[in-house]
Amino acid sequence: MSFATNKRLMEEGDTVLLYVGYDNLVQMQLARGSVHQTRYGALKHDQLIGAPYGKKVECSKGWICPLQPTPELWTLVLPHRTQILYTTDISMIVFQLHLKPGSVVVEAGTGSGSLSHALIRSVMPNGRLHTFEFHEERCAAARKEFEQHGLGDYVTAKHRDVCAAGFELDKEADALFLDLPAPWECITSASHALRQGGRICTFSPCMEQVQRTCEALKDHGFTDLTVLECLSRPFTVQNIKLSYVDFGDQTEITTDKKNTVDKAAPPCKKEREDCEETEVKMEDQQTRSDQGSESWEEQTVSSGGQASKCAVKAREFKTGAPPLVMQGHTGFLTFASLY
Amino acid sequence: MSFATNKRLMEEGDTVLLYVGYDNLVQMQLARGSVHQTRYGALKHDQLIGAPYGKKVECSKGWICPLQPTPELWTLVLPHRTQILYTTDISMIVFQLHLKPGSVVVEAGTGSGSLSHALIRSVMPNGRLHTFEFHEERCAAARKEFEQHGLGDYVTAKHRDVCAAGFELDKEADALFLDLPAPWECITSASHALRQGGRICTFSPCMEQVQRTCEALKDHGFTDLTVLECLSRPFTVQNIKLSYVDFGDQTEITTDKKNTVDKAAPPCKKEREDCEETEVKMEDQQTRSDQGSESWEEQTVSSGGQASKCAVKAREFKTGAPPLVMQGHTGFLTFASLY
Amino acid sequence: MEDHNAISSGDHVVFKTDDKTKVFQVIANRTIFIEKSKLRGADLMGQKYGTQFELQHGKLVVVVPHNSSATASNTLAASGKDNRSLVASGDNQKLTQDDILKMKEEGISGQDIVGKLVEQSETFKTKTEFSQQKYIKKKKKKHMVVFRLLRPNSGLLLDTFNHSPGKICNLRADSLSQLLSYSNVMSGSRVAVVESCQGLVLGSVMEKMAGDGRVLHLYPGNDMNRHMVNSFNFLESQSKILLEFPLNKLASLENGTFLDADQPETDHTDPTTQQKQHNSSQPTQAAVAGGDDDSGGNNKDMEGDDGAEDKDKEEAGAMKDGSARKGNKRHADQSKNGRADQDAKRQERQERVKEAATILMEKSLDSLIIATRHDPVSLLQRLLPCVGPSRPVVVFCQHKEPLVECYSVVKESGRGVQMKLAESWYRHYQVLPSRTHALMSMSGTGGYLLSFTHITS
Amino acid sequence: MEDHNAISSGDHVVFKTDDKTKVFQVIANRTIFIEKSKLRGADLMGQKYGTQFELQHGKLVVVVPHNSSATASNTLAASGKDNRSLVASGDNQKLTQDDILKMKEEGISGQDIVGKLVEQSETFKTKTEFSQQKYIKKKKKKHMVVFRLLRPNSGLLLDTFNHSPGKICNLRADSLSQLLSYSNVMSGSRVAVVESCQGLVLGSVMEKMAGDGRVLHLYPGNDMNRHMVNSFNFLESQSKILLEFPLNKLASLENGTFLDADQPETDHTDPTTQQKQHNSSQPTQAAVAGGDDDSGGNNKDMEGDDGAEDKDKEEAGAMKDGSARKGNKRHADQSKNGRADQDAKRQERQERVKEAATILMEKSLDSLIIATRHDPVSLLQRLLPCVGPSRPVVVFCQHKEPLVECYSVVKESGRGVQMKLAESWYRHYQVLPSRTHALMSMSGTGGYLLSFTHITS
Incomplete structure (x- = not known):
């Protein structure tokens, strides 16, 4: 529970x-x-x-x-029985399927149940998820999970190949989601399962799947076709210092601005490995550790021919740095309505 | 000149x-x-x-x-005889075609000459651009422009349908660029025109064009196929003020930090319409002008039941704000090498 | 649930064409302006939700499904392979503007007019198929108004801001959807919301709860615009979960003087008063929060001061008034705004504020959602203690910098885990035979989202 | 231009597989480590650029074109429609690691080994076609080393940093390409460059000029790493346009004391000295810029202190040494580093610095390019006056904030028009029959670019 x-x-x-x-x-x-x-x-x-x-x-x-x-946290830890959907796509699916408590929603396939948990949350307590999976073991594992999670009352998990056997639902679903290799094979049964005004969504990694699905949807009278893609770009919060170049000025380097550093929120202490906020001086420095450790903050430099000691300052700021590598594609989401 | x-x-x-x-x-x-x-x-x-x-x-x-x-500025003002390529794509094309002075490069079609100018700049003074255009008027207009721009010595502009008639070049091009509705029809002649080690690029808006082109390229022995997309997201520099919410504290509102505003670079004076830097208080305020002008900086608020005058402060910062609407797609760039 | 699929009086209805989404309220004796045509509310009542209509010469005609693009498609027979021989650009249209106007007056349907335009275009046949499609699409858009009337929901109501995202802090579908996920809002939750999105976030949260749980609307003393809540057509049972609390009373709540006191001043900071002043043409007075305007007693707290549709004021004016003047369903069953009624409402509101205050003091909110044009950092710092342990917090902002600050503040306090600061990238595609590509225009920003789970020591 | 397509001694050569790009210098008696195999430089000399090779049991075998994937593709005959009946995951491979090692020792080609693995996999035939392809690709990657040797250029050399973009400030192909466009670099230009990209930006600029014009490398007194310039295989005529000027002399240049003086101290801030100290294991001494180390006279300014390949140190060590110890082509014709030679070089360098100083003082640079890990704001403010009117300036930075500042500074000064601050989004696609999609992994940042045209009053 x-x-x-x-x-x-x-x-x-x-x-x-x-x-x-x-x-x-x-x-x-x-x-x-x-x-x-x-x-x-x-x-x-x-x-x-x-x-x-x-x-x-x-x-x-x-x-x-x-x-x-929560469904979002569960997505991060669940046992992967298949490739799974993540929260960025899941959120869009739930949102664009216009789910709310009381909705009847259909899912095929169940997979690892990542989406299922979010679907159930949306339709609880008086709605229902019908989820189908053609792989028997996976279906059983998902069913067991739903029970353990106290969600058994809101979901029917069936072992069935819906492409071949259909959904056996007659205009009773408010929304239907397909994550199958050939979603177009299911559109006929989907159109029978949906009530008037119902919504459908398919998730497909490849453009050719989307193209065939869109054709099938149009052939079956679905309208308001929307194909979209949504990618999350996470940022890491960093304190950056960019050293000022020494121009050999006799006086202290004057720059346009001395960036004040946030006093209220000093860089977190790195007591633990889980420190998500990292302090970075010069990012590439980290990969150049073989060069001997240079201090970029306090440096003795020669100035105008005379070796005079002066503090080299740096532009300091806090930033939300984009990731070097990110998720570049998950799949296309195709949405449509059946009136 | x-x-x-x-x-x-x-x-x-x-x-x-x-x-x-x-x-x-x-x-x-x-x-x-x-x-x-x-x-x-x-x-x-x-x-x-x-x-x-x-x-x-x-x-x-x-x-x-x-x-x-410069070719970049020209792209912004040139007479549009066709849809044109812009600097983001142009830069990638020139870069990935590995052009340098002395290179021989082929372009079809010439279009409005937006890319041509950048190609010529890259191969000058000892290289050459061969550009082909199936529309006679357009070809003539481009040829005239090249002359007027002092580039006539570095370019041959021909009126020809290269899909039908080929390039009439025999292993002499270092690079070849196709911006045609059916680039796959040109791959045979392209493979004849390129020297060993030559590079090809095609620009196509639609995925189906890319798919057919890739097949044709593979059939003709091209390797290192790369299909990519590049979009530029321009930012506008804005000074933002987000007002602090009044919690009814008796003393002045204390927040974690009073952001210092950049003294060296105050918001530009809006003397002219061309002011690219805009000061925005609350962005949505601009679209809510029908609501009467409220000042968010200095506001008289009632505090803890007693109407006392106090200055409501705001978090102020300078930002590079992303655009509400941006270029979402131009075309796919397909690159390949012929060894 | 009688004929639950028919439009009835008082309903807020979504009007949706291919590229436009609006919402208005249907009232029998009110006129609604749609795309330069007038419609009577009574004409819409009883129509089925989801039906496709075409406006023909100002009249509502039901479109027979599967027929809409047949005519135009059939004319695609001959097309030039490319445009090499096209010399001059432009249409070379033999029909004049007058001809078209005349046809319209004769009541010829938009569909037929587009067909005629294609026939009478000299250059149409020399165009490539792509250009022909484009031409037809353009003409259809100009001469045909085909739309559906739909039951409102969070997604459709968000779409009404597609052309004016600044009004809702650039909150985009991807951001709103993630905000709703990460906040774990579900039936039974007790959720606090600070928002400057016209009530869209509030309504979206309420929609997920179906009358079970509590939504605390925490509003800055001078800013309580939540008119979009109206547009969700919530039943009384769904609306009653919405409570409110003015943030300028937070200090007194914290130091214990609020709940102890008889709250005589609660009335003075009545959001409805604010709302009214906000709308008035007296900006100086409007800036004085909690003034002594007693006329603020009548319930207008749902009154929209700037609807999604006000960009098209000339055509949407009547709609807006329609939705604004009419109270929400919560009060639809209540008759005239008599004095007794006003007192009852004031009483109700005081109870809502008091219940909200009590919940806040329990410090066990199930989620906290901040999506405001005010500084989110101070809000987060102040409200985080009201959230229960192991409960999610989501802060949306149209700028990244304040969220970087929020991140640091929470990080330093050690009260957040699973912190994620992200922006998302959102692109739509055209999928048509041989013409599949991302749309040439896309949104460049949908705002930034910080989410984390609150923990305690 | 004799056999200009054959690899010759001293050439820097790009080694390119499907997912890896490296550069090394070919020298007859040096060993090169490629993917755990040793190759003698002499084996590579005379080979044609562009040829595809496979490493078989440590030997270089030319791959016959159009044959490479035939075997594997033929085995794709039977495939399961989907994976519903697949119970356990994993390979169920009958061949043991020992079997595979034995085959390798017997000199069986990677191609054939992959074929055997497919034959002996119990689950292969039950996999979907997609999974089969994936399996083959994985096995090929493990057991076959197929690559080409290519002539270096800006694009390929950039690719050598694909797995370590931090070394070049996250400069990505789209950013570098735009940097080169917006700066309008062309043959004949006089360009000033401040960079912390190991010389990659310098080299890319020089490549666009083909020996005509001048490239001024403006380097911070303590930071002159430009070893990548070496890797472009520039001819003497192309290299000679590269001048340098130490930025810690800018103040004296501005106040007129630099060009008047005999520049005895120029030697002291000799970048080569810096470089050497930089590499030494005495960090405290290294921090003292312009020390009295006289041994810095020998020309090592092209010496790479950290090559692109140092992540794979175990296999690339020899390559790196090979390229680092050998001078660049500019000096390839010069024999031993005798004393006279050292003096001549010192003289040459002094002349380069002096010419750079003279050009800077003319205040008519054709472009200014800044792509550094130092603060770009102060650099831009200080260097902008050296740029001629109507000439472009491009500032690249891996962070956005400093460029927002640059934008404001220039805007306020009124010395820039056509200002553009942008980031770009860069995505690669897999285009295969029925399996077309963007790659699942992409770069999240390629840095930010500010460009504008300098104007004067």
């Missing part, structure tokens, strides 16, 4: 996400007597049961923090 | 770009006795002939500035 409602305290059986540091989140199911090993020391489940979610727990070598799962 | 070499002074016959304000650049050809009307007053060509490029000229109602054209 750790997904369906907001809970203050952990209970036995809860799926708990342990925050163990930046980019290090693990899931566990609370069972009396069990022990979970983290890099900060052993953690007894009994220690957590009855304790509040979101409160730091001291281990012998550091702290961890138990979090109540 | 105003493109081929850097000139200090304007001469009769020069193509001159008049900067008349932000986003307002016009071209003219200097002729003794002519007069050009600008919104800042009349400008006699005789006034410009012999004067330096890049020096402001006072007109009766303001100043304009004559600039020597």
Whole structure:
């Protein structure tokens, strides 16, 4: 019951996400007597049961923090049985399918259940997710997860190849989502499953899939076709120092501006590896460590022929730096309405 | 002769770009006795002939500035006879075709000559551009422009349908560029025109064109196929003020930080319409002018039940704001090598 | 749920063409201006949601499905392979403007007019197929008004701001959708929202809760525009979860003087008063928050002061008035604004504020959402303590710099994990046979989003 | 131009596989490490540029064109429609690591090994065609080293930093290409460059000038790494246009004391000295710029202190040494570094500095390019006066904030028009039958570019 409602305290059986540091989140199911090993020391489940979610727990070598799962956090830790959808696409799917409590939504395939959790959250408590998966093991695993997460009442997980066997739904779905290799094969059954005014979405990595899907959608009377792509560009917050070049001026270097550094928010102390905010002097310096350590902040330089000691200043600022490498494509989302 | 070499002074016959304000650049050809009307007053060509490029000229109602054209500036003012390529794509084309002085480069079609000017600059003075255009008028217009721009010695502009008639070049081109509706029809002749190690680039707006072109390239032994897209996102520099919310504190609002505003670079005075830097208080305020003018900087607010006058402060910062609307697609660039 | 698919009086209805989305309220005796045509509210009532209409000579005609582009497509028979022989540009159209006007007056449908234009264009057949399609599309847009009337929802209402994103802090579909995900809003949540998005964020949050839970609208003392909440057609049961609390009382709430006091001054900072002054043409007075204007008692807190549609004022004026003058459904069942009614409403509002205050003091909000044109840093610092542990916080801002600051502040406080500061890139595609490509124009910014999970020591 | 298409001694050569680009210098008696194999420089000499090779058991074999993927493709006969029946993941490969090693020792080609792996995989036939392709690609990458040796150019040399963009301030192909366009660099130009991109920007600029014009390398007194210039294989006639000027002499140049003086101190700030100290293991001494180290007289200013290839040190070590120890072509014709030779070089350098100083004082540069990890604002303010009117200035920075500042500074001074501050978005596509999509991974930043045209009153 750790997904369906907001809970203050952990209970036995809860799926708990342990925050163990930046980019290090693990899931566990609370069972009396069990022990979970983290890099900060052993953690007894009994220690957590009855304790509040979101409160730091001291281990012998550091702290961890138990979090109540949300669909977004679950997406980060779930066991991958297939490639999964992430929150950027999931958010758009839920939003553009116009889901709300009470909606009946259909999903094929279930995959690893990453999207399913967000779909269920949107239609709870009086709506329903019908999710289909042609791979029997995967379907069973997903069904088990939904039960464990306290979501069993809101979802029907079936093992079926919907391309061949259809959805067996008659104009009762408000929305339908397809993440299949050949979504166009399902459009006929999809058009039967949707109520008038229903929405459909397909996710496909390749443009050819989108092209065939769009044709099939038009052939079946779907309108308001929209094909889109959404990519998230995450930023890392950094304190940057760019040293001023010495022009050999006799006086201290004067520049247009002395950037004031944020006093209220000094760079975080790097006590832990999970420090998400990093202080970077010269980014390329980090890859040039073989050159001997030069200090770019305080440097003795020769000035105008006379070796005089002066403090070389730097332009300092805080920035949200874009990533060197990011997700460049996940898939195209195709949306349409059936009136 | 105003493109081929850097000139200090304007001469009769020069193509001159008049900067008349932000986003307002016009071209003219200097002729003794002519007069050009600008919104800042009349400008006699005789006034410009012999004067330096890049020096402001006072007109009766303001100043304009004559600039020597570069291919980048020309792209902004050239007469559109077709859709044209812009500097973001042009730069990538020139770069990935590995052009340098002495290179022989082929272009089809010439179009409005936007790319041609950049190609010529890259291969001058000892290289050559062969440019082909199937539309006779356009070809003639481009040829005339090249002559007027002092580039005639570096370019051959021919009226020909290269898809039908080929390039008539035998392994002599270092690079070849195709901006045609059906580039795949030209790949055979292209492979004859290129020397061993030569590079090809095609520009196509649609994915289907790219797919057919890639197939044709592979069939003809081209390798190192690269398909890419490059979009420029321009920023406008703005001074932003976000007002602090009044929490009803008795004392002056304390926040983490009082952002110091750049003293050395105050917001530019909006004397002219061309002011590219804009000061924005609350962006949406601009679209809400019907609501009466509220001052967000100095506001009288009631505090804790007592109407006391206090200055509401704002977070102030300078930003490079992304555009609300930008170029979302121009075309795909496909590059390949022929060894 | 009788004929739940028919438009009924008081409904807010979304008007959607291929490139335009608007929302207006349908009231029997009101005139609605659509694309230069007048329609009577009564004409729309009883129509099915989702039906496609064409405006023909100012009349509403139901479009028979699967027929809409047949005529035009059939004329695509002959097309030039390319445009090498096209000398002059332009249309070379034999029909004059007068001819077209005459046809319109004769009640000839837009569809037919476009067909005639194609026939009478000298250059049409020499154009490439692509140019022909483009030509037809252009002419259709000019001469045909084909649209659907749809039931409002968060996505469609957001679309009404497509051409004026500045009004909602550049909040784009991708950002709003992520804001709703990361905040984990669901039925039963207790959510606090600070927003300057005309109520769109509030409404979107309420839509996800279906009447179960609480939405606390925390508004700056002088800024409570949430008229878009109206447009969601919420039932009374769904609306009642919306509470409000004026942020200029936060200090007194924190120091315990707010809940203890009898809150006589709550009325003075009544958002409705603000709203009214805000709309008045007296800017100096408007700047004085919590003035003594007693006339603020009548409930106008849902009154839109600037609708999404005000860019097309000449055509949308009536719609706007229609939606603004009419109260929301929450009060639709209440008759005239009598004195007793006013008192009841004031009482109701006081109770909402008090309940909001109580929830805030419990410091166990299930989510905090900030999407405002005010400084988010100080808001976040001040409101974070009200959020429960293990609960998400989402801050949206149209600028990146304040969120970098928020990030640092939270990081330093050690009260946030799973912090993510991101912007997203959002592009639409045209998928047509042999003509598949991203749209030539795209949005350059949809704002920035900071999300994290609140934790405590 | 004899056999201008054959690799000759001293050439810098680009080694290019599908996903890796490196550059090394070919010298007869030097060993080159490529992908864990040793090659003798002599083996490469005389080979044609552009030829495709496969490394087989440490030997260089010419790949016959149009044959490379035939074997593997033929095995694609049977494939499962989807993966519903695939239970366990993994390969289920019957060949052991030992089997594979044995085949390699027997000299069996990578191509054939991949074929065998496909044959002996139990799950291969049940995979979808897509998964089969993926499998083959993975195995090929592991067991086959197919590459070309290419003549260096700006584009290929930039690619050598694909996996370490931090070394060149995140300068990406789109940014570098635009930098070169907006700066209007062409044959005959007089260009000033401040860069921290290992000489890549300098070299790219020089490549566009073909020996006509002047390139002024303006370097901070303590930072003159430009070893990439070497890798362009410039001829003496192309190299001679490169001048240099130490920025810590700018003040004295401006106040007239530099050109008047006999510049005895120029030697002391000799970049080669800096470079050497920079490389030394005495960081404290290295920090003292312009020290009295007389041994700095020998010309090492082209010596690379950290090549593009140093990430793969274990395999690329020899290459790096090869390219670093050998002088560039400008000096290739000069024999031993005798004392007289050293004096001549010192003399030459002094002349280069003096010519650069003279050009700067003329205040009529044809372009100014700044692409540095130092603060660009102060550089721009200080150097803008040296640029002629109507001439372009381009400032690249890996961060946006300093360029916003540059923009404001120039705007306020009224000395720039056509100002553009932009970032670009750069994405690659896979175009394969039925599998066309953008690559799943892309670069998130290529830096920011400010460009404008300098004007005067």
